[in-house]
Amino acid sequence: MKRMTAAACAAVLTTAAYAQGPDPLAPTGRWTAYTAGRAATPPMGWNSWNAFASAVDEEKVMGSAKRIVDSGLARKGYRYINLDDGWAAGRRESDAHLMIRADKFPSTIARKQKTPSFRPYTDRLHAMGLKAGIYSDMGRNTCAQAWSATDTDLPKGSVAEREVGLHDHIEQDIALYFREWGFDYLKVDGCGLRDFGPNSPKVKAGQARELPPIMDLGAISRTDVPAVQDLFRRVGAAIERSRPDGDFIYSLCIWGAANVRAWAKDFGNTSRTSDDISPAWGRLLVNYDSAVHRALYAHPGSWNDPDMLHIGAGDFDADHLTEARSHFALWAMLNAPLLIGTDLRKTPDALMEILGNADIIALDQDAAGNQATVVYDSSDLHILVKTLSNGDKAVAIFNRGSGAMDVSLQATQLKYRADAPVEMTDLWTKKQISFTKDTNLRVAPRETLIFRARGTRALADGFYLSEQPGKVNPAVDGVARPFGLIGATE
Numbered sequence: 001m002k003r004m005t006a007a008a009c010a011a012v013l014t015t016a017a018y019a020q021g022p023d024p025l026a027p028t029g030r031w032t033a034y035t036a037g038r039a040a041t042p043p044m045g046w047n048s049w050n051a052f053a054s055a056v057d058e059e060k061v062m063g064s065a066k067r068i069v070d071s072g073l074a075r076k077g078y079r080y081i082n083l084d085d086g087w088a089a090g091r092r093e094s095d096a097h098l099m100i101r102a103d104k105f106p107s108t109i110a111r112k113q114k115t116p117s118f119r120p121y122t123d124r125l126h127a128m129g130l131k132a133g134i135y136s137d138m139g140r141n142t143c144a145q146a147w148s149a150t151d152t153d154l155p156k157g158s159v160a161e162r163e164v165g166l167h168d169h170i171e172q173d174i175a176l177y178f179r180e181w182g183f184d185y186l187k188v189d190g191c192g193l194r195d196f197g198p199n200s201p202k203v204k205a206g207q208a209r210e211l212p213p214i215m216d217l218g219a220i221s222r223t224d225v226p227a228v229q230d231l232f233r234r235v236g237a238a239i240e241r242s243r244p245d246g247d248f249i250y251s252l253c254i255w256g257a258a259n260v261r262a263w264a265k266d267f268g269n270t271s272r273t274s275d276d277i278s279p280a281w282g283r284l285l286v287n288y289d290s291a292v293h294r295a296l297y298a299h300p301g302s303w304n305d306p307d308m309l310h311i312g313a314g315d316f317d318a319d320h321l322t323e324a325r326s327h328f329a330l331w332a333m334l335n336a337p338l339l340i341g342t343d344l345r346k347t348p349d350a351l352m353e354i355l356g357n358a359d360i361i362a363l364d365q366d367a368a369g370n371q372a373t374v375v376y377d378s379s380d381l382h383i384l385v386k387t388l389s390n391g392d393k394a395v396a397i398f399n400r401g402s403g404a405m406d407v408s409l410q411a412t413q414l415k416y417r418a419d420a421p422v423e424m425t426d427l428w429t430k431k432q433i434s435f436t437k438d439t440n441l442r443v444a445p446r447e448t449l450i451f452r453a454r455g456t457r458a459l460a461d462g463f464y465l466s467e468q469p470g471k472v473n474p475a476v477d478g479v480a481r482p483f484g485l486i487g488a489t490e
């Protein structure tokens, strides 16, 4: 039986390894994963849900879209304007056509047609240089239909008329969204697959038809993973057919259920790793933790999604700039989609500055697509490092807790030599720091220091695995035979 040496276990991927002939552990540098759509870097833009929930309308959306353009955020990369749950009036019984809440979206009937159309709305966004996103659900009904406290903003009519989800309508709805209405981005939620069982209050009240759940967020044993995958594959194929130029984003939203964290990279461009964020520090930690150890599941084309930004509300409002900055810095280190979730018509300048920090946006949008890896993890302190396409490192020092900390940052944590200088720029203050071997930094409660660093590579002619998670998929591409696994028989 051949055992892996400690050096091989460390996954030091040197160029010399190629020269020595076939190496079963050599990476192919190739991802066998989703490459359709337009997600070479994580999508950026705005989404209506965190600010408005289902009480969304055209004025609110266009107001935020206008501010994105006027403030210069569009030039910095924010371009998808995504309508979340709340736009649908129902499904017409005669031909199953989806109907829009025209009272909320007046442009959809501006041409006096009988059937409202989002085409004038998407035309307007496109004319502003932006892209348009829309929301659906994989089941018959959406999440708001399962969970909303009131039915004011929900689809109306018979049970069948209220079935606005994709179930049994995949081809028709996808063609409507992408071909007829001109959307560029689809978020597909999963409440319809789990929340309309026989005990659902909506089913019991006769407001929704029962759909036996095939997914349970709390139990993989009550989840039919192949059935869930089959639906997501079918929707993806329909999108590709409806948008043959490939200019789309396909966003999966099943919160880590059905073990999606492991397979989403083969099915779509972004995938939610947790349940919904709320504007509370503890909730931010939960969402961050759901993605931070999953660097090997993100790569150009497909990204971990710890949910939309909640900057502008609660613990991340203008009275909590430390927390708001941490939220933004951490999402950039995670290569998360940067989807603003606040009413930009009212957002104070201090928060606009955070959202517009071009140096931090550049980390999220770096072409190498390496999600940061954790290089130090102790109770309330995380140090994250990511390798950028020009060889620089992004470094984040994250104090999760409520006490200030003195932190020693080591050159070796950056995979830089300890005997050569490291130059760093603080991406909030733009201050320069230079050190050799290590430096001490004070980090306030809930603060994230974030730097771009340059030093001398510890490994002169190769890369550590932790430096290239966006390029290497060891689970699929790199290991031909699982040598050295406990229990292996040869």
Ligand code: GLA
Binding pocket: 049, 084, 085, 142, 143, 144, 145, 189, 253, 275, 276
């Ligand atoms: C779910 C999703 C949210 C949002 C709502 C809409 O909760 O996770 O992001 O889309 O549904 O109802």
